[in-house]
Amino acid sequence: PKRYSITLLPGDGIGPEVISxxxxxxxxxxxxxxxxxxxxxxxxxxxxxxxxxxxLPEETLSAAQKADxxxxxxxxxxxxxxxxxxxxxxxxxLQLREGLxxxxxxxxxxxxxxxxxxxxxxxxxxxxVDLMVVRELTGGxxxxxxxxxxxNEKGEExxxxxxxxATYEIDRIARVAFEIARKRRGQLCSVDKANVLEASMLWRKxxxxxxxxxxxxxxxxxxxxxxxxxxxxxxxQFDTIVTNNIFGDILSDEASMITGSIGMLPSAxxxxxxxxxxxxxxxxAPDIAGQDKANPLATILSAAxxxxxxxxxxxxxxxxxxxxxxxxxKGFRTGxxxxxxxxxxxxxxxxxxxxxxx
Amino acid sequence: PKRYSITLLPGDGIGPEVISxxxxxxxxxxxxxxxxxxxxxxxxxxxxxxxxxxxLPEETLSAAQKADxxxxxxxxxxxxxxxxxxxxxxxxxLQLREGLxxxxxxxxxxxxxxxxxxxxxxxxxxxxVDLMVVRELTGGxxxxxxxxxxxNEKGEExxxxxxxxATYEIDRIARVAFEIARKRRGQLCSVDKANVLEASMLWRKxxxxxxxxxxxxxxxxxxxxxxxxxxxxxxxQFDTIVTNNIFGDILSDEASMITGSIGMLPSAxxxxxxxxxxxxxxxxAPDIAGQDKANPLATILSAAxxxxxxxxxxxxxxxxxxxxxxxxxKGFRTGxxxxxxxxxxxxxxxxxxxxxxx
Ligand SMILES: CC(C)[C@H](C(=O)O)[C@@H](O)C(=O)O
Ligand SMILES: CC(C)[C@H](C(=O)O)[C@@H](O)C(=O)O
Numbered sequence: 184p185k186r187y188s189i190t191l192l193p194g195d196g197i198g199p200e201v202i203s204x205x206x207x208x209x210x211x212x213x214x215x216x217x218x219x220x221x222x223x224x225x226x227x228x229x230x231x232x233x234x235x236x237x238x239l240p241e242e243t244l245s246a247a248q249k250a251d252x253x254x255x256x257x258x259x260x261x262x263x264x265x266x267x268x269x270x271x272x273x274x275x276x277l278q279l280r281e282g283l284x285x286x287x288x289x290x291x292x293x294x295x296x297x298x299x300x301x302x303x304x305x306x307x308x309x310x311x312v313d314l315m316v317v318r319e320l321t322g323g324x325x326x327x328x329x330x331x332x333x334x335n336e337k338g339e340e341x342x343x344x345x346x347x348x349a350t351y352e353i354d355r356i357a358r359v360a361f362e363i364a365r366k367r368r369g370q371l372c373s374v375d376k377a378n379v380l381e382a383s384m385l386w387r388k389x390x391x392x393x394x395x396x397x398x399x400x401x402x403x404x405x406x407x408x409x410x411x412x413x414x415x416x417x418x419x420q421f422d423t424i425v426t427n428n429i430f431g432d433i434l435s436d437e438a439s440m441i442t443g444s445i446g447m448l449p450s451a452x453x454x455x456x457x458x459x460x461x462x463x464x465x466x467x468a469p470d471i472a473g474q475d476k477a478n479p480l481a482t483i484l485s486a487a488x489x490x491x492x493x494x495x496x497x498x499x500x501x502x503x504x505x506x507x508x509x510x511x512x513k514g515f516r517t518g519x520x521x522x523x524x525x526x527x528x529x530x531x532x533x534x535x536x537x538x539x540x541x
Numbered sequence: 542p543k544r545y546s547i548t549l550l551p552g553d554g555i556g557p558e559v560i561s562x563x564x565x566x567x568x569x570x571x572x573x574x575x576x577x578x579x580x581x582x583x584x585x586x587x588x589x590x591x592x593x594x595x596x597l598p599e600e601t602l603s604a605a606q607k608a609d610x611x612x613x614x615x616x617x618x619x620x621x622x623x624x625x626x627x628x629x630x631x632x633x634x635l636q637l638r639e640g641l642x643x644x645x646x647x648x649x650x651x652x653x654x655x656x657x658x659x660x661x662x663x664x665x666x667x668x669x670v671d672l673m674v675v676r677e678l679t680g681g682x683x684x685x686x687x688x689x690x691x692x693n694e695k696g697e698e699x700x701x702x703x704x705x706x707a708t709y710e711i712d713r714i715a716r717v718a719f720e721i722a723r724k725r726r727g728q729l730c731s732v733d734k735a736n737v738l739e740a741s742m743l744w745r746k747x748x749x750x751x752x753x754x755x756x757x758x759x760x761x762x763x764x765x766x767x768x769x770x771x772x773x774x775x776x777x778q779f780d781t782i783v784t785n786n787i788f789g790d791i792l793s794d795e796a797s798m799i800t801g802s803i804g805m806l807p808s809a810x811x812x813x814x815x816x817x818x819x820x821x822x823x824x825x826a827p828d829i830a831g832q833d834k835a836n837p838l839a840t841i842l843s844a845a846x847x848x849x850x851x852x853x854x855x856x857x858x859x860x861x862x863x864x865x866x867x868x869x870x871k872g873f874r875t876g877x878x879x880x881x882x883x884x885x886x887x888x889x890x891x892x893x894x895x896x897x898x899x
Contacts, residue, residue, distance in 0.1 A: 273736045303773055308661045324704060324738065331739050335707050342743030343705035346682060349697045376787070378631045380682065381689050385700030411791045412798035415661055415773065429734070433769045433791060440770035 186219040187494055190250040190458075192227040192243065192279075195272060196467025197477035197530075198256025204479035204534030205254065208503060209486045211541045216499040223250070227279070228258025228272035228467075238275025244282045252493035253283065253460045254486060257467035280320055285452035285460050286352070287359040288320040288431065289492070292438040292448060297511045301520050302443030304418075309441065314421040315367060316438055317360040318431025320452055322352045323382070325428045346382045348427065353389035359453070360425035361397040370422035372403045374410045374430055386427065407434070414438055439464050446478030446519040449485035451492045459493040461485040475529040478517035480507055483537060506540035513540075544577040545852055548608040548816075550585040550601065550637075553630060554825025555835035555888075556614025562837035562892030563612065566861060567844045569899045574857040581608070585637070586616025586630035586825075596633025602640045610851035611641065611818045612844060615825035638678055643810035643818050644710070645717040646678040646789065647850070650796040650806060655869045659878050660801030662776075667799065672779040673725060674796055675718040676789025678810055680710045681740070683786045704740045706785065711747040717811070718783035719755040728780035730761045732768045732788055744785065765792070772796055797822050804836030804877040807843035809850045817851040819843040833887040836875035838865055841895055864898035871898075 191206060193199040206222060213220050225243040226234050234240075238258075247253045258272040268274060294302060294312040302309035327345035335341050357373075364371040373390045375383035387404055394402045405413065407430045413420060414434065418441050426434060439448050448464040463481030471477060484507060491500035515536045516525040528536065549564060551557035564580060571578050583601040584592050592598075596616075605611045616630040626632060652660060652670040660667035685703030693699050715731075722729040731748045733741035745762055752760045763771065765788045771778060772792065776799050784792060797806045806822040821839030829835060842865060849858035873894045874883040886894065 268742070271736060277737070303663055303666045303775075304661050305663055327701070332743065337707075337709075339707045339709055340743065341705055341707045342738075342740040343685070343703055344738045344740050345701055345703055347699055347701040349693050349695075349699045351695075351697055376790075378629060379635070380700075380702045382700040382702050384626070385690065385698065408790045408794040411769065411795040412803075415795060415798040417661075430791075432734075432766045433788075436766040437769040437773060437795065440773040445770075 184217045184219045186221065187251040188221045188223065188249070190247045190253045191222055191224045192247070192253060192255040193224060193230070194227050194256040194258040194467065195229040195260045196257055196469045196472040198258065198467055200473070200475065200477050200530050201463065201479040201482040202254065202256040204530060205482040205486045207534060208483050208506070208537055208541060211538055212490070212499045212502045215502065215541065216496065218496060218499060227255070228275050229260050229263045231275065232263055232266070232270060232272065238270065238272050239278045239282070244279065247279065247283060247458065250458050252458050252489045254489055255460060255462035256482065257463065257465065259467050260469040277325065279460065280452060281326065283452070283458060283460055284321060284454040286319060286321040287356055287453045288318040289363065289451045289453070289488070290316040290318060290435040290439070290448070290464060292316065292435070292442050294442045295447070295511065298444045298447065298520055300522055302441060304441060308418065309443065312418045312442060314418065314438060315363060315423045316431060316435040317356065317363060317423060317425045318435055319352065319356045319427050322348055323428035346380065346429070348382050348386055350385070350389055353386050354393055355455070356425060357390050357393040360423060361393065361400050364400045364423035365397060368422040369399060370401045370403070372405055372421055372424050374405050374407050374424055374426040374434065376407050377404070378406060390425070410434055411437060414441060444520050445481070446517065447480050447484065449481050449488050451485070451488040453492060459489065461489040461493060475531055476518055477530045478519050479530050479534050483507060502541055506537050509540040510536045542575045542577045544579065545609040546579045546581065546607070548605045548611045549580055549582045550605070550611060550613040551582060551588070552585050552614040552616040552825065553587040553618050554615055554827045554830040556616065556825055558831070558833065558835050558888050559821065559837040559840040560612065560614040562888060563840040563844045565892060566841050566864070566895055566899060569896055570848070570857045570860045573860065573899065574854065576854060576857060585613070586633050587618050587621045589633065590621055590624070590628060590630065596628065596630050597636045597640070602637065605637065605641060605816065608816045610816050610847045612847055613818060613820035614840065615821065615823065617825050618827040635683065637818065638810060639684065641816060641818055642679065642812040644677060644679040645714055645811045646676040647721065647809045647811070647846070648674040648676060648793040648797070648806070648822060650674065650793070650800050652800045653805070653869065656802045656805065656878055658880055660799060662799060666776065667801065670776045670800060672776065672796060673721060673781045674789055674793040675714065675721060675781060675783040676793055677710065677714045677785050680706055681786035704738065704787070706740050706744055708743070708747055711744050712751055713813070714783065715748050715751040718781060719751065719758050722758045722781035723755060726780040727757060728759045728761070730763055730779060730782050732763050732765050732782055732784040732792065734765050735762070736764060748783065768792055769795060772799060793822070802878050803839070804875065805838050805842065807839050807846050809843070809846040811850060817847065819847040819851060833889055834876055835888045836877050837888050837892050841865060860899055864895050867898040868894045
């Protein structure tokens with residue numbers, strides 16, 4: 184059988200619970216499709232801080248770099264919120280993205296017919312939403328230099344960051360986005376603030392240049408403030424969105440909330456080569472950690488993305504996606520997506536239900 | 542009678558139509574309250590580009606600086622979209638904000654009971670939303686230096702901008718926001734990205750420091766990605782939001798769309814002293830320009846903000862606000878807020894209806 188090594192990073196809060204469930208689903212789907220996994224669990228985020236004093240230990244990063252793919256639960260919690268920057272769980276996540284060079288973050292936001300009522304948007308606005316945000320993940324203001332604190336001419340304290348993009352960074356994320364749009368409905372909307380920012384002007388110029396290689400994809404441009412509005416007004420207008428790191432952070436979260444079921448949404452972060460990083464969109468939810476209440480479906484669907492985008496194992500990926508739909512059709516619901524007439528279950532029971540359908 | 546000089550900047554697209562209506566409303570409300578206005582119309586935006594070659598002629602800026610308040614319609618249009626940066630209508634608007642030193646942008650987003658159905662959000666989510674975004678308007682990445690284009694070590698082209706805030710810039714917008722929250726429901730939510738950006742860390746530190754002077758206001762902090770979600774999930778949780786220039790651009794547009802009636806929303810931009818700048822949130826809508834279809838209520842309500850925040854003429858401001866509510870109660874609706882059972886009118890007829898209620 185084929186054999187892949189997977190680094191599991193359970194992290195904090197509900198992370199360990201959802202990872203443990205997703206691991207079992209991955210194992211079973213693999214064994215049915217003739218795939219073996221070797222799993223290695225490593226500490227990351229707050230858990231790593233408590234254990235080793237840093238949010239991303241070297242051993243964790245190098246294990247992840249050597250793996251075929253990385254599956255992350257969630258990181259962060261009140262306990263480490265006041266930490267200095269280099270000792271924040273979030274800093275560990277940024278270091279992991281940088282260390283794995285995963286510059287392309289794919290965040291699908293889909294409204295499943297079974298869950299359309301979970302959205303705060305009217306049914307006719309929410310139903311049928313099926314979009315993908317492609318977010319640049321290792322550049323822009325998150326990593327740009329110079330950054331830090333200083334004083335201005337008047338001697339006052341200042342805090343500053345640099346939003347910067349180079350052509351190669353824009354070109355490579357553009358290609359990922361055009362390829363994805365091509366496999367979807369053939370529409371790509373690039374979001375920027377080119378009426379104000381030079382970094383966005385270069386972004387728009389390069390996206391437009393790369394478009395020449397994808398004549399079958401229809402490219403449009405939208406300002407970020409308008410995009411934030413249009414996602415609320417008429418989200419169905421979007422197929423694939425490509426945008427920079429910070430705008431992608433904001434818009435992908437907005438898009439995910441429009442579906443009303445954040446506990447359902449997976450993500451994939453990919454580089455040129457090397458292992459991809461797969462994780463649910465949701466956070467570590469410390470308030471419900473350890474109570475068997477978390478929705479494991481986002482992590483299970485992240486495992487499906489791992490199979491599809493990370494390992495090219497499309498059959499095993501489809502098997503998991505179908506099992507999730509099947510489980511929802513049978514009426515299983517965790518608290519976050521519960522509605523009357525369905526069966527309320529915990530994290531483990533949801534996992535067992537999915538296993539039965541794999 | 543009291544006498545104020547008002548600079549009118551009709552601008553582009555539907556700008557002239559809505560300004561002409563709002564001017565009449567301002568005149569009448571003034572005369573009832575014993576206030577005289579001297580109006581001076583000046584070119585700005587695309588109209589100024591066509592006339593003088595620049596988007597903000599010196600005469601326009603100096604007229605605005607000498608006025609008691611400035612009322613702007615809207616700027617921009619397809620015609621000037623491909624212009625170089627310094628010849629874009631938007632650049633004129635940024636120069637006007639800078640020239641008037643209006644660092645505090647107030648953007649209320651209110652769901653009126655008469656218009657709750659216009660929102661794409663479910664009725665129970667939209668009804669009762671009444672929030673105010675206080676956006677820093679003359680700092681941050683919009684104006685930060687260095688900015689421009691260059692090459693990196695590898696000789697590749699780069700585009701870059703600087704997000705930078707100094708303590709005094711944060712302190713003064715914080716005070717405006719705390720004062721406003723104090724007069725509203727006493728809750729201020731500061732939005733930043735302090736888990737990643739140094740500029741946001743300083744922002745959070747200063748907002749927290751200034752809070753000591755406002756013990757009656759309850760301060761909370763939220764990351765911008767979460768704020769973009771929470772506006773969709775449960776917008777009623779917000780009273781007053783304070784945030785930086787770019788996050789404010791995005792979130793205030795998202796908030797305005799949540800109300801479903803962008804054609805209704807005014808804004809005010811204020812400095813330490815000197816004239817304020819008042820304008821509707823909506824754009825120049827070139828597709829319906831000159832067709833008498835525009836909704837003038839956002840500009841009329843901007844005139845009310847001009848009276849209240851710009852001139853301290855609260856009675857005249859209330860008179861206009863009540864006239865607008867009265868007109869809506871009578872069933873007058875422009876196309877953008879029309880629903881069955883109401884009376885569809887154009888821009889002028891809506892203006893006449895409001896005049897009757899002033
Ligand atoms: C935790 C934080 C650093 C991170 C980000 O801003 O990228 C998160 O919001 C995300 O979107 O994955
Ligand atoms: C036109 C543009 C420069 C402007 C901005 O980004 O500030 C607009 O979007 C606004 O919010 O007033």
